[in-house]
Amino acid sequence: MDLSLSDEQKQLQEAAERFVRDKYTFENRRKIAASERGWLPENWAQFAELGWLGMAFSEEDGGYGGGPIETMIVMEQFGKGLVLEPFLPTVVLGGGMIASAGSKAQKEALLAPMIEGKKQFAFAWLERQSRYNLADVSLKATKEGAGWSLSGHKGVVYNAPSADHIIVLARTAGSAREPKGLTLFIVDAKAKGISRRDYPTQDALRASELTFDKVSVGADAVLGKVDDAFPVVEGAVDRAIVALCAEATGCMDAINAATLEYIKTRKQFGVPIGKFQVLQHRMVDCFTNAQEARSMTLMASLKIDDKDPTVRAKAASGAKVQIGKSGKFCGQSAVQMHGGMGVTDELSVSHYFKRLTMIDLMFGNQQHHLTRYSNLAMAA
Amino acid sequence: MDLALKPEHKAFADEVRAFARENLSPATREKTFSGKHYDRDDHMVWQQALGKKGWLAYTWPKKYGGPGWDVTQRFLFENVLAEEGAPRILPFGPKMVGPVIYTFGTDAQKERFLPGIRSSEVSWCQGYSEPGAGSDLANLRTRAVREGDHYIVNGQKTWTSFAHWGDWIFCLVRTKPDAKPQESISFLLIDMKTPGVTVRPIIMTDGAHHVNDVFLDNVKVPVENLIGKENEGWTCAKFLLANERLGIAEVPSSKRGVSVLRQIARAEPLNGGTLADDPAFTAQIADVDLQVQALEMSELRVLSTMAQGGAPGPEVSTLKVRGSEIQQRIAELTMEAVGEYAQPYQPGMLFQDTNETPIGPDHAPPAAPRYFNMRKTSIYGGSTEIQKNIVSKMVLGL
Numbered sequence: 001m002d003l004s005l006s007d008e009q010k011q012l013q014e015a016a017e018r019f020v021r022d023k024y025t026f027e028n029r030r031k032i033a034a035s036e037r038g039w040l041p042e043n044w045a046q047f048a049e050l051g052w053l054g055m056a057f058s059e060e061d062g063g064y065g066g067g068p069i070e071t072m073i074v075m076e077q078f079g080k081g082l083v084l085e086p087f088l089p090t091v092v093l094g095g096g097m098i099a100s101a102g103s104k105a106q107k108e109a110l111l112a113p114m115i116e117g118k119k120q121f122a123f124a125w126l127e128r129q130s131r132y133n134l135a136d137v138s139l140k141a142t143k144e145g146a147g148w149s150l151s152g153h154k155g156v157v158y159n160a161p162s163a164d165h166i167i168v169l170a171r172t173a174g175s176a177r178e179p180k181g182l183t184l185f186i187v188d189a190k191a192k193g194i195s196r197r198d199y200p201t202q203d204a205l206r207a208s209e210l211t212f213d214k215v216s217v218g219a220d221a222v223l224g225k226v227d228d229a230f231p232v233v234e235g236a237v238d239r240a241i242v243a244l245c246a247e248a249t250g251c252m253d254a255i256n257a258a259t260l261e262y263i264k265t266r267k268q269f270g271v272p273i274g275k276f277q278v279l280q281h282r283m284v285d286c287f288t289n290a291q292e293a294r295s296m297t298l299m300a301s302l303k304i305d306d307k308d309p310t311v312r313a314k315a316a317s318g319a320k321v322q323i324g325k326s327g328k329f330c331g332q333s334a335v336q337m338h339g340g341m342g343v344t345d346e347l348s349v350s351h352y353f354k355r356l357t358m359i360d361l362m363f364g365n366q367q368h369h370l371t372r373y374s375n376l377a378m379a380a
Numbered sequence: 381m382d383l384a385l386k387p388e389h390k391a392f393a394d395e396v397r398a399f400a401r402e403n404l405s406p407a408t409r410e411k412t413f414s415g416k417h418y419d420r421d422d423h424m425v426w427q428q429a430l431g432k433k434g435w436l437a438y439t440w441p442k443k444y445g446g447p448g449w450d451v452t453q454r455f456l457f458e459n460v461l462a463e464e465g466a467p468r469i470l471p472f473g474p475k476m477v478g479p480v481i482y483t484f485g486t487d488a489q490k491e492r493f494l495p496g497i498r499s500s501e502v503s504w505c506q507g508y509s510e511p512g513a514g515s516d517l518a519n520l521r522t523r524a525v526r527e528g529d530h531y532i533v534n535g536q537k538t539w540t541s542f543a544h545w546g547d548w549i550f551c552l553v554r555t556k557p558d559a560k561p562q563e564s565i566s567f568l569l570i571d572m573k574t575p576g577v578t579v580r581p582i583i584m585t586d587g588a589h590h591v592n593d594v595f596l597d598n599v600k601v602p603v604e605n606l607i608g609k610e611n612e613g614w615t616c617a618k619f620l621l622a623n624e625r626l627g628i629a630e631v632p633s634s635k636r637g638v639s640v641l642r643q644i645a646r647a648e649p650l651n652g653g654t655l656a657d658d659p660a661f662t663a664q665i666a667d668v669d670l671q672v673q674a675l676e677m678s679e680l681r682v683l684s685t686m687a688q689g690g691a692p693g694p695e696v697s698t699l700k701v702r703g704s705e706i707q708q709r710i711a712e713l714t715m716e717a718v719g720e721y722a723q724p725y726q727p728g729m730l731f732q733d734t735n736e737t738p739i740g741p742d743h744a745p746p747a748a749p750r751y752f753n754m755r756k757t758s759i760y761g762g763s764t765e766i767q768k769n770i771v772s773k774m775v776l777g778l
């Protein structure tokens with residue numbers, strides 16, 4: 001057992017820290033969030049240059065041979081800066097699915113340019129009725145000549161406004177909510193028949209509602225096997241969950257640090273409010289919560305490549321439960337300890353709080369993953 | 381002892397309900413149930429209707445124009461209005477400054493200010509907090525210096541709710557430097573139109589504008605606007621805070637919140653059924669429902685003591701603490717009920733009467749913003765920590 005970072009990993013961490021320090025001051029982030037796109041192409045180009053877009057992919061896929069620990073390192077720093085560039089949908093989800101299920105041709109056409117920073121993705125899985133059930137999919141793909149025709153609706157598709165390609169989870173067979181009978185399609189974002197309603201999210205990211213009206217794609221649009229996408233999707237989402245957990249630990253570190261600083265300097269009754277024991281203990285609980293979150297994220301990052309899907313799923317759900325719990329505790333406590341300042345848009349605390357809250361809602365909240373973990377653990 | 385209502389109280393509840401149905405605009409009512417923000421008119425039109433009926437200042441004694449209701453009638457009034465989707469009565473006039481004026485003011489002041497409060501023709505805001513005086517209110521620095529028959533006021537108030545709608549602000553000011561609060565603070569009424577009063581918005585987490593900074597720059601205030609004696613304003617200030625804490629538990633709106641939450645659970649899809657089929661979720665609703673019942677019964681016990689002539693003791697702090705936790709919990713569960721569709725941010729649907737359609741279900745747009753916003757309830761009106769300090773000191777003798 002060895003839980004220390006390698007020299008390269010330390011360098012990666014330093015580089016990511018530096019990026020956040022230089023490019024993601026609170027005021028800078030505000031500007032980026034308010035810009036048309038909601039993220040900066042020059043930052044994306046820098047990610048490509050630094051090798052972050054390819055770090056987690058194997059060398060044969062054109063990457064640099066890293067893995068989940070590298071993703072964890074970078075995502076954690078992104079959490080500290082509340083970075084807005086669409087790394088999760090493009091690299092972790094899109095790139096991840098293409099790497100795990102794509103053909104040689106698809107990898108060449110899509111993964112290689114993604115690593116160079118020239119292509120972005122969005123993953124469309126959720127529908128109005130799905131809640132957190134990845135198999136609750138009714139968007140239909142029907143055979144049309146050699147290819148397929150897609151019709152239906154997808155919701156809260158992150159990065160859809162900027163994506164070049166949308167990876168769509170569609171039903172090709174089976175009944176509602178059946179894991180069997182699902183297929184992934186890689187669709188050109190500008191394809192005829194796709195209409196978009198774009199919007200910002202609570203935490204200043206960009207997403208869309210998508211309507212597919214008889215969108216025609218060729219046979220080569222299928223990613224992986226027809227009717228058999230569920231295991232690919234579940235694996236990719238588990239990976240995304242662990243990446244989100246790493247982002248959340250970064251958010252927690254930052255919000256705790258800001259709060260600690262605040263209670264050391266804000267004075268009431270003639271003393272810094274950090275002198276009041278009730279706040280001291282709450283601050284201690286914040287740190288303990290962040291520690292637990294970091295531990296579970298590390299454990300999940302180390303188990304996410306396990307060959308046994310149950311080990312992987314339990315690790316991802318376990319970490320997500322912890323992040324939900326810790327994120328809520330740190331977020332709510334930070335706001336409370338800031339008093340009125342905590343509920344304004346003016347300080348960074350409320351922005352971290354919003355992001356932590358949204359992370360809990362993404363890909364299943366604390367309760368959902370507790371149930372998933374519990375079912376898997378009871379079945380063993 | 382009896383929980384059942386007497387026939388005359390049932391008739392009273394029917395009368396209140398009929399009044400609400402007749403006078404509450406459908407648009408305002410709709411905002412309540414969909415969780416949108418009210419604008420000034422939503423509040424004012426409704427409050428003025430209540431004022432005409434003589435019901436706005438419903439906690440006041442008959443002598444000052446109150447309806448003279450008993451505890452049961454007040455309870456029914458508040459509950460029926462919440463069920464009907466009425467906006468809460470903004471407390472600054474009828475619940476805060478009004479009672480201070482009729483308790484500590486001169487006859488001339490009562491005559492001058494009470495009618496406008498009772499009718500809601502004049503709207504008020506509360507100028508207590510300052511950047512350096514939040515929990516430590518006595519640390520306030522705003523200075524009022526007597527010059528002939530005026531005070532010249534300089535300083536900054538902050539967190540002033542609805543100052544941008546306010547005609548008047550009641551302020552705590554320091555009339556004697558470097559002395560104990562009991563000997564140096566005065567309670568002053570200031571017309572917001574006086575030169576030197578500037579209001580600057582503070583934007584909240586969810587993007588809403590409710591609170592403001594209020595800058596007071598050489599503001600000339602006639603001495604007849606002083607309530608009580610100079611340097612004795614701390615008594616008024618504390619009298620008001622005790623009243624504020626009592627009304628702030630918001631039981632009726634939490635009851636409505638629980639019922640709306642159950643409706644949302646019945647509407648939210650889950651695995652071919654609805655979220656209402658998920659016992660893990662519905663048990664959490666039941667849990668908060670029971671907390672509301674405990675709070676309501678505790679509040680009724682306090683009110684019943686008051687009806688027999690007792691004063692609300694420092695125990696009301698526990699009601700404020702629980703009341704805020706409950707409001708926060710309901711907002712949290714509502715957001716969780718909405719799930720992924722709580723993520724889209726639609727300010728247009730929250731703050732403006734646009735024709736925008738919701739991105740997810742109708743109940744989705746306000747869910748997360750409301751959760752963020754409700755964090756304020758354990759901060760304002762005396763934070764949870766401060767309330768617990770009060771209980772441990774005043775009730776438990778620690």
Ligand SMILES: Cc1cc2nc3c(=O)[nH]c(=O)nc-3n(C[C@H](O)[C@H](O)[C@H](O)COP(=O)(O)OP(=O)(O)OC[C@H]3O[C@@H](n4cnc5c(N)ncnc54)[C@H](O)[C@@H]3O)c2cc1C
Nearest residue numbers: 274275276277278279280281282283284285768769772778
């Ligand atoms: C099962 C058991 C085994 C033990 N074994 C040993 C042993 O092997 N060797 C040994 O030397 N001792 C031992 N102890 C004693 C133990 O260390 C003491 O009980 C402990 O230090 C607490 O002291 P106390 O019981 O006097 O409680 P107190 O110190 O009187 O504390 C009472 C309560 O006040 C709280 N409190 C005290 N000070 C503060 C403060 N500054 N801020 C906030 N809260 C405060 C405490 O947390 C506690 O809740 C043992 C005790 C137990 C119960």
Ligand SMILES: Cc1cc2nc3c(=O)[nH]c(=O)nc-3n(C[C@H](O)[C@H](O)[C@H](O)COP(=O)(O)OP(=O)(O)OC[C@H]3O[C@@H](n4cnc5c(N)ncnc54)[C@H](O)[C@@H]3O)c2cc1C
Nearest residue numbers: 276336337339340506508509514515539541760761763765
């Ligand atoms: C939405 C909103 C509306 C408001 N409306 C008004 C208004 O209309 N008029 C008005 O005058 N004011 C208003 N306020 C101000 C409100 O009363 C103050 O925010 C509140 O008193 C807390 O003060 P503060 O924000 O300065 O926090 P601080 O006093 O700085 O408190 C920061 C943290 O320290 C804790 N703390 C402070 N002292 C102690 C202690 N002794 N022991 C333990 N913990 C402590 C607090 O509990 C809090 O967690 C409003 C506030 C909000 C958020």
